[in-house]
Amino acid sequence: MATRNTLFRLGIFLSLFLLNAVQSQSAVASIDLGSECLKVAVVNLKPGQAPISIAINEMSKRKTPSLVAFHSNSRLIGEESLGLLARYPTKVYSHLPILLSKPFNYTQKFLRSLYLSYDITPDETRDVAVYKTEEEGGEFSKFTAEEMVAMILKYAMGLAENHARSSVKDVVITVPPYMGVAERRGLLTAADLAGINVLALVNEHSGAALQYGIDKDFSNGTRHVMFYDMGASSTYAALVYFSAYNAKEFGKTTSVNQFQVKDVRWDAELGGQNMELRLVEYFADEFNKQLGSGVDIRNNAKAMAKLKKQVKRTKEILSANKMAPISVESLYDDRDFRSTISREKFEELCEDLWEKALVPVKEVLKHSGLKAEELYAVELIGGATRVPKLQAKLLELLRRKELDKHLDSDEAIVLGASLHAANLSDGIKLNRKLGMIDGSTYGFVMELDGPNLSKDENPRQLIVPRLKKLPSKMFRSFIHNKDFEVSLAYESEDFMPPGASSPTFAQYAVSGLTDASEKYSSRNLSSPIKANLHFSLSRSGVFSLDRADAVVEITEWVEVPRKNLTVDNSTSASANSTEAGLDNASEESSDKLEGNDSTTNTSVSSATDSATVDLGTEKKLKKRTFRLPLKISEKTAGPGMPLPKESFAEAKRKLEALDKKDAERRRTAELKNNLEEYIYSTKEKLESEEFEKISSDQERQSFNEKLNEVQEWLYTDGEDASANEFLERLNTLKAIGDPIFFRYNELTARPVASEHARRYLGEVQQIIHGWEKDKSWLPRERIDEVMREAEKVKNWLNEKEAEQKKISGFNTPAFKSEEVYAKVFDLQSKVASVNRIPKPKPKVEKPVKTETESNGDKANDTDTSSGETTSQKDQNVGESDNSATEKIDDESNFHDEL
Numbered sequence: 001m002a003t004r005n006t007l008f009r010l011g012i013f014l015s016l017f018l019l020n021a022v023q024s025q026s027a028v029a030s031i032d033l034g035s036e037c038l039k040v041a042v043v044n045l046k047p048g049q050a051p052i053s054i055a056i057n058e059m060s061k062r063k064t065p066s067l068v069a070f071h072s073n074s075r076l077i078g079e080e081s082l083g084l085l086a087r088y089p090t091k092v093y094s095h096l097p098i099l100l101s102k103p104f105n106y107t108q109k110f111l112r113s114l115y116l117s118y119d120i121t122p123d124e125t126r127d128v129a130v131y132k133t134e135e136e137g138g139e140f141s142k143f144t145a146e147e148m149v150a151m152i153l154k155y156a157m158g159l160a161e162n163h164a165r166s167s168v169k170d171v172v173i174t175v176p177p178y179m180g181v182a183e184r185r186g187l188l189t190a191a192d193l194a195g196i197n198v199l200a201l202v203n204e205h206s207g208a209a210l211q212y213g214i215d216k217d218f219s220n221g222t223r224h225v226m227f228y229d230m231g232a233s234s235t236y237a238a239l240v241y242f243s244a245y246n247a248k249e250f251g252k253t254t255s256v257n258q259f260q261v262k263d264v265r266w267d268a269e270l271g272g273q274n275m276e277l278r279l280v281e282y283f284a285d286e287f288n289k290q291l292g293s294g295v296d297i298r299n300n301a302k303a304m305a306k307l308k309k310q311v312k313r314t315k316e317i318l319s320a321n322k323m324a325p326i327s328v329e330s331l332y333d334d335r336d337f338r339s340t341i342s343r344e345k346f347e348e349l350c351e352d353l354w355e356k357a358l359v360p361v362k363e364v365l366k367h368s369g370l371k372a373e374e375l376y377a378v379e380l381i382g383g384a385t386r387v388p389k390l391q392a393k394l395l396e397l398l399r400r401k402e403l404d405k406h407l408d409s410d411e412a413i414v415l416g417a418s419l420h421a422a423n424l425s426d427g428i429k430l431n432r433k434l435g436m437i438d439g440s441t442y443g444f445v446m447e448l449d450g451p452n453l454s455k456d457e458n459p460r461q462l463i464v465p466r467l468k469k470l471p472s473k474m475f476r477s478f479i480h481n482k483d484f485e486v487s488l489a490y491e492s493e494d495f496m497p498p499g500a501s502s503p504t505f506a507q508y509a510v511s512g513l514t515d516a517s518e519k520y521s522s523r524n525l526s527s528p529i530k531a532n533l534h535f536s537l538s539r540s541g542v543f544s545l546d547r548a549d550a551v552v553e554i555t556e557w558v559e560v561p562r563k564n565l566t567v568d569n570s571t572s573a574s575a576n577s578t579e580a581g582l583d584n585a586s587e588e589s590s591d592k593l594e595g596n597d598s599t600t601n602t603s604v605s606s607a608t609d610s611a612t613v614d615l616g617t618e619k620k621l622k623k624r625t626f627r628l629p630l631k632i633s634e635k636t637a638g639p640g641m642p643l644p645k646e647s648f649a650e651a652k653r654k655l656e657a658l659d660k661k662d663a664e665r666r667r668t669a670e671l672k673n674n675l676e677e678y679i680y681s682t683k684e685k686l687e688s689e690e691f692e693k694i695s696s697d698q699e700r701q702s703f704n705e706k707l708n709e710v711q712e713w714l715y716t717d718g719e720d721a722s723a724n725e726f727l728e729r730l731n732t733l734k735a736i737g738d739p740i741f742f743r744y745n746e747l748t749a750r751p752v753a754s755e756h757a758r759r760y761l762g763e764v765q766q767i768i769h770g771w772e773k774d775k776s777w778l779p780r781e782r783i784d785e786v787m788r789e790a791e792k793v794k795n796w797l798n799e800k801e802a803e804q805k806k807i808s809g810f811n812t813p814a815f816k817s818e819e820v821y822a823k824v825f826d827l828q829s830k831v832a833s834v835n836r837i838p839k840p841k842p843k844v845e846k847p848v849k850t851e852t853e854s855n856g857d858k859a860n861d862t863d864t865s866s867g868e869t870t871s872q873k874d875q876n877v878g879e880s881d882n883s884a885t886e887k888i889d890d891e892s893n894f895h896d897e898l
């Protein structure tokens with residue numbers, strides 16, 4: 001119900017305000033990669049298309065199951081694999097996006113809890129699951145979650161491109177707020193494997209907030225809005241503050257709307273799926289009792305897959321009805337299962353879930369200090385929020401009469417994310433602006449480790465507090481002179497992504513510092529050697545160590561040229577063009593280096609180059625700062641470990657080979673289909689009466705035999721033949737069939753062509769009469785030429801028709817309809833060229849050609865094909881044909897102006 005008006009309004013609205021193309025053909029996309037379904041939105045600037053729209057899949061659906069299946073040596077994605085789910089549940093892979101970069105034991109436990117019995121083995125180096133998709137030894141027998149997600153993403157991009165009818169390279173992908181750093185990196189790797197350029201990952205709640213705010217104006221009032229999203233496998237509540245501020249643009253003060261994510265809290269393991277599982281358990285018990293044989297259908301993957309599929313429907317029905325049926329054909333051992341359940345019973349089964357579902361809301365309120373009444377709106381999104389009991393519980397908690405359903409619960413996020421994509425892409429400018437301030441959903445610390453770390457340095461420091469603005473750069477400096485290690489970790493062990501077995505998600509070894517300090521140890525150090533660490537928190541929420549350098553400050557007496565005062569003070573000013581200037585940009589001003597005399601490891605002499613007058617030299621005590629880049633090598637182990645280069649290349653190769661195989665499979669199916677169709681339609685035609693006129697019994701019979709032969713082959717040896725074998729056979733058949741079909745087509749086409757020719761020959765006679773009567777200036781020889789030509793065509797046609805009458809319809813025809821048309825066309829051109837000869841002007845003396853030349857620049861927009869237009873049009877008003885008249889108008893205007 002929530003969707004009722006939204007789409008319509010959205011469509012109209014977007015077309016009004018949105019988007020200026022900077023480059024005309026750019027298209028960007030957003031992908032909402034859910035655990036069960038994916039949605040794709042496209043921002044497209046091609047005229048005649050909605051600027052933002054949902055890309056539908058091959059079944060014309062607006063959402064596609066995020067599934068990958070491997071079956072009988074093929075890979076299937078999306079809808080195609082859904083069809084296999086009930087029959088081959090162990091070969092249809094789901095929930096892949098949320099299993100990215102998860103430890104093996106977590107994956108195992110997670111899959112078991114959903115009765116998904118895939119064949120998985122641990123990857124020894126990374127401790128992630130490897131999915132065994134086919135028999136051991138098969139070419140494509142093992143895949144990681146990254147590889148499978150890459151397949152899904154590529155498929156999604158295919159939908160986008162199909163929809164945009166152009167290539168789409170840039171994309172924004174939505175992620176649930178609880179997604180950790182390792183998992184986000186895993187997703188980016190998957191996109192990389194798929195060859196997709198990710199502009200950013202965006203938190204789902206930001207997508208929703210964007211979609212909510214883009215058509216509103218907050219200059220008259222700010223508001224706090226809560227977004228409550230319960231999807232298939234997780235739930236979150238986000239508090240977003242919408243406001244407006246004044247900004248100067250081109251000297252004008254305008255009001256700019258913006259939103260800021262104030263908080264987001266979640267339960268990463270509670271969603272609609274959990275309710276379904278309660279139903280599954282309930283019905284499984286009931287069925288087991290019906291069986292009464294001690295069998296537990298929970299141990300049967302196929303039965304559980306069927307039951308789960310039906311339970312989804314039952315849950316949906318319960319959202320609108322007090323009772324709902326369930327019916328599963330041949331659930332187990334050929335026995336059907338039928339039952340019903342009341343909404344009351346369902347609510348009782350999920351009793352503890354309702355309270356759990358409120359926890360994120362309560363936490364957001366508690367930490368924000370806001371009262372429920374202060375929320376301007378509570379917007380519901382996500383399929384599971386349709387459950388009436390959940391809504392009732394929310395209403396009760398928030399003491400409201402109504403919840404807000406202004407957003408499309410399925411599509412708000414992906415549509416909002418597409419606005420973000422448009423905003424980030426170079427080629428597109430949004431006419432309407434909405435500032436977005438989202439923050440890191442986790443807090444991050446760095447931990448230092450190494451020999452002889454100073455006692456004063458706290459080895460564990462908070463670098464990114466929770467909800468710190470995305471993106472940001474951070475900087476830390478500490479006294480140290482030995483190589484060391486840095487780990488990045490979640491701030492709290494109680495607040496980590498699901499499944500994480502340790503708070504640490506990245507480790508780096510930083511080297512070069514020991515060497516540097518040895519090198520400078522003999523110099524006059526004015527302060528202890530320091531290490532600078534540069535961190536970034538990316539737009540996608542990935543926290544990483546980007547750069548490290550050693551800072552060595554020495555004070556030494558140096559010979560410098562005597563300088564003028566003015567020169568001297570400009571010298572120090574020029575020193576700020578170094579890295580210290582960059583560091584100023586970092587937000588942690590307290591960490592900034594002291595002293596403004598820092599230089600890079602170039603010598604001071606460069607600073608004195610500007611002295612123009614040689615006044616001799618003097619000794620000066622000079623403080624010099626050297627910055628030496630340190631080497632960072634990532635040492636992250638476990639599920640967050642980045643794919644080693646070789647593995648990445650290998651994965652890419654595997655995926656490309658699969659894509660090729662898929663393309664080949666599609667081509668084979670198409671060619672097989674073409675061949676089949678050719679055989680059927682040809683056999684049918686051969687039986688028709690018409691064909692008796694153009695082929696002998698014997699010819700048809702032998703062709704028919706050939707067709708039967710290939711048909712026979714199709715269903716025996718040809719069953720699994722290659723694309724080329726189908727093509728070869730089709731070509732062989734066509735070699736026999738084409739002349740027959742040609743004769744068949746000519747049977748009707750030839751008389752039509754002859755008729756056409758004769759009609760035109762008649763017309764030509766009249767045209768010539770007209771010429772002789774009204775156009776006395778036409779040269780006689782040109783008219784005669786046309787007459788001769790017409791005569792020739794007529795004779796040719798008579799001759800050919802007579803010939804054709806004599807030969808059998810079974811033979812190659814004496815002439816083709818297409819030859820007739822060609823001859824008529826030639827004749828038409830000749831007539832037209834004579835027709836174009838203009839009436840000469842009475843006083844024309846000079847040769848036509850020179851006149852054209854002399855007036856060439858004015859005459860160039862006339863009928864260029866004739867080249868014989870006269871230049872004295874101004875004297876000939878009304879006497880010439882249309883094109884000349886137009887030009888006369890032009891010229892008289894021209895004269896008026898003069």
Ligand SMILES: *[C@@H]1O[C@H](CO)[C@@H](O)[C@H](O)[C@H]1NC(C)=O
Pocket residue numbers: 103105106109499501
């Ligand atoms: C997985 O194993 C790690 C230790 O190897 C353990 O800390 C963690 O609790 C386990 N997780 C699950 C879900 O069993």
Ligand SMILES: *[C@@H]1O[C@H](CO)[C@@H](O)[C@H](O)[C@H]1NC(C)=O
Pocket residue numbers: 217219220
């Ligand atoms: C703001 O409020 C004033 C007065 O209530 C109203 O006239 C104006 O149209 C409002 N502006 C917007 C942008 O809503």
Ligand SMILES: *[C@@H]1O[C@H](CO)[C@@H](O)[C@H](O)[C@H]1NC(C)=O
Pocket residue numbers: 210419420423424434435436437
């Ligand atoms: C769009 O881009 C502007 C400028 O970079 C930024 O300030 C704003 O927050 C962005 N908004 C969205 C929705 O991405």
Ligand SMILES: *[C@@H]1O[C@H](CO)[C@@H](O)[C@H](O)[C@H]1NC(C)=O
Pocket residue numbers: 451452
């Ligand atoms: C570093 O530590 C080692 C052993 O802990 C010690 O022998 C050495 O003197 C220390 N060096 C410095 C410079 O503190």
Ligand SMILES: *[C@@H]1O[C@H](CO)[C@@H](O)[C@H](O)[C@H]1NC(C)=O
Pocket residue numbers: 524526555556557
């Ligand atoms: C070392 O630096 C100090 C100031 O930090 C200075 O007074 C001293 O002269 C310098 N020594 C040498 C040898 O340069």
Ligand SMILES: *[C@@H]1O[C@H](CO)[C@@H](O)[C@H](O)[C@H]1NC(C)=O
Pocket residue numbers: 564565566567612613
């Ligand atoms: C040096 O300084 C003097 C006085 O301050 C000034 O007149 C002269 O032009 C300066 N020379 C240069 C090369 O800057």
Ligand SMILES: *[C@@H]1O[C@H](CO)[C@@H](O)[C@H](O)[C@H]1NC(C)=O
Pocket residue numbers: 565566569570573
């Ligand atoms: C250089 O010195 C002159 C005169 O003392 C002063 O006016 C000027 O601001 C100084 N420039 C800098 C960059 O310090």
Ligand SMILES: *[C@@H]1O[C@H](CO)[C@@H](O)[C@H](O)[C@H]1NC(C)=O
Pocket residue numbers: 573574575576577581
């Ligand atoms: C020094 O820095 C200021 C402000 O950062 C900048 O405006 C100025 O151009 C810089 N000077 C040089 C010589 O780079």
Ligand SMILES: *[C@@H]1O[C@H](CO)[C@@H](O)[C@H](O)[C@H]1NC(C)=O
Pocket residue numbers: 856857858859860861
């Ligand atoms: C034809 O006209 C266009 C503009 O009307 C002019 O730029 C061009 O030079 C002309 N060409 C000739 C051959 O006169």
